[in-house]
Amino acid sequence: xxxxxxIKTYITTELAPDLDASKLANDQSLLTTGVLxxxxxxxxxxxxxxxxxxxxxDDEFDPDNFETIDAIAKLVEEKKG
Amino acid sequence: MDFSLTPExxxxxxxxxxFAKNExxxxxxxxxxxSEFDWEGWKKCAELGIQALPIPEEYGGVGEDIVTCMLxxxxxxxxxxxxxxxxxxxxxxxxxxxxxxxxxxxEQKKKYLPRMAAGEIVGGHAMTEPGAGSDAYSLMSTxxxxxxxxxxxxxKTFISNAPIADVLLVFAxxxxxxxxxxxxxxxxxxxxxxxxxxNPLHKMGLRTSPTAEVTLEDCEVPEECRLGREGAGSAIFxxxxxxxxxxxxxxxxxxxxxxxxxxxxxxxxxxxxxxSIGKFQAVSHKMxxxxxxxxxxxLILHKVAWLKGKxxxxxxxxxxxKLFISESAVQNSLDAVQIHGGYGFMTEYxxxxxxxxxxxxxxxxxxxxxxxxxxASWLGL
Numbered sequence: 253x254x255x256x257x258x259i260k261t262y263i264t265t266e267l268a269p270d271l272d273a274s275k276l277a278n279d280q281s282l283l284t285t286g287v288l289x290x291x292x293x294x295x296x297x298x299x300x301x302x303x304x305x306x307x308x309x310d311d312e313f314d315p316d317n318f319e320t321i322d323a324i325a326k327l328v329e330e331k332k333g
Numbered sequence: 334m335d336f337s338l339t340p341e342x343x344x345x346x347x348x349x350x351x352f353a354k355n356e357x358x359x360x361x362x363x364x365x366x367x368s369e370f371d372w373e374g375w376k377k378c379a380e381l382g383i384q385a386l387p388i389p390e391e392y393g394g395v396g397e398d399i400v401t402c403m404l405x406x407x408x409x410x411x412x413x414x415x416x417x418x419x420x421x422x423x424x425x426x427x428x429x430x431x432x433x434x435x436x437x438x439x440e441q442k443k444k445y446l447p448r449m450a451a452g453e454i455v456g457g458h459a460m461t462e463p464g465a466g467s468d469a470y471s472l473m474s475t476x477x478x479x480x481x482x483x484x485x486x487x488x489k490t491f492i493s494n495a496p497i498a499d500v501l502l503v504f505a506x507x508x509x510x511x512x513x514x515x516x517x518x519x520x521x522x523x524x525x526x527x528x529x530x531x532n533p534l535h536k537m538g539l540r541t542s543p544t545a546e547v548t549l550e551d552c553e554v555p556e557e558c559r560l561g562r563e564g565a566g567s568a569i570f571x572x573x574x575x576x577x578x579x580x581x582x583x584x585x586x587x588x589x590x591x592x593x594x595x596x597x598x599x600x601x602x603x604x605x606x607x608x609s610i611g612k613f614q615a616v617s618h619k620m621x622x623x624x625x626x627x628x629x630x631x632l633i634l635h636k637v638a639w640l641k642g643k644x645x646x647x648x649x650x651x652x653x654x655k656l657f658i659s660e661s662a663v664q665n666s667l668d669a670v671q672i673h674g675g676y677g678f679m680t681e682y683x684x685x686x687x688x689x690x691x692x693x694x695x696x697x698x699x700x701x702x703x704x705x706x707x708x709a710s711w712l713g714l
Contacts (some may be wrong), residue, residue, distance in 0.1 A: 293709065
């Protein structure tokens with residue numbers, strides 16, 4: 253499964269289970285729509301560590317890096333190098 | 334899992350403990366009564382290198398790891414009975430030094446960290462507002478961008494160190510439409526026009542740590558004062574809270590151990606009904622429970638230190654540690670008063686002050702209720 257798909261599945265099953273995955277686009281804002289709040293991001297970061305072995309540093313814990321599924325996937329891909 | 338300390342760490346802890354006992358307990362009862370900050374103690378801490386602990390050598394610090402920082406804070410908690418001085422140190426170190434170290438530009442680090450490490454200037458942060466306490470991210474203060482400057486407006490309350498601070502990390506909204514993701518941090522120096530510090534607030538405990546309201550009235554700061562990127566405020570706040578919830582509560586553990594030692598001694602010395610009161614299970618069991626809480630608090634803090642030492646997030650674990658230790662400190666303090674009986678209620682015996690000082694621990698750095706919310710959210714609730 254592609255990184256973006258894995259992240260999307262986690263968000264729609266664990267963080268925001270009321271959300272219809274088919275209606276969540278990868279370039280849709282997760283912040284302005286309230287899908288992610290600051291606490292959910294912390295949980296998402298723990299998931300990224302478990303799933304991809306990616307450790308998000310304090311200064312990368314930035315809303316811009318979590319704006320969309322694409323942005324999160326980009327962060328993961330960059331860190332996996 | 335290895336919890337043992339290195340010989341260097343043991344020696345360091347011993348030296349901090351000795352220093353705290355000898356140098357930081359001047360007129361605490363009187364200064365608690367008059368809400369007076371101990372500048373002399375602050376300077377002595379700086380001479381020992383306390384404020385420099387987490388800062389790398391290149392910025393004038395000693396670059397100690399988090400375990401060593403926690404050991405120092407635990408030793409200070411044991412040796413120093415002035416909890417207000419320690420609270421001010423914590424605010425300075427974890428809510429100002431660490432954010433600058435983690436998110437600051439090289440210029441900001443060079444400007445602030447060497448002098449903060451040397452104790453020459455005092456720092457703190459300004460997050461809480463009259464309408465934004467537990468719901469910290471619902472703040473109303475704004476930072477409007479105008480050219481290469483920001484105009485800050487708003488009101489902050491319960492700001493630790495504000496009356497003595499040379500610089501405060503002020504959180505304000507740079508983008509109201511983004512809510513929590515639109516919060517940014519700004520380093521605002523004392524004396525900046527429109528940066529108004531109110532009179533010290535009177536508190537139930539931690540009276541020797543000055544607290545005040547801060548008002549921002551068209552407070553203009555250059556863009557270079559912004560810490561990190563626009564919108565990084567929540568990241569800064571989360572990072573500093575992890576440090577504060579770990580290191581600040583190390584001091585609580587030190588205080589709890591000192592308190593327990595005092596109770597044990599008192600229970601051995603105090604005779605009622607023909608024997609030491611410690612022979613009565615009603616008394617000894619209280620101290621057994623106090624010891625148990627200290628042990629468990631140390632274990633969870635060790636785990637937090639281990640995680641952070643590996644560069645891992647410890648959001649859940651630091652919330653558990655904060656909740657457990659702050660509530661344990663209050664319970665132990667209540668037990669200490671009860672064990673000392675009427676003497677425990679008297680100011681001169683310095684038992685009741687620990688109780689007053691620990692109550693705040695259930696409120697600052699996120700209330701007990703907020704810590705439980707965090708833990709519950711990790712359960713998927």
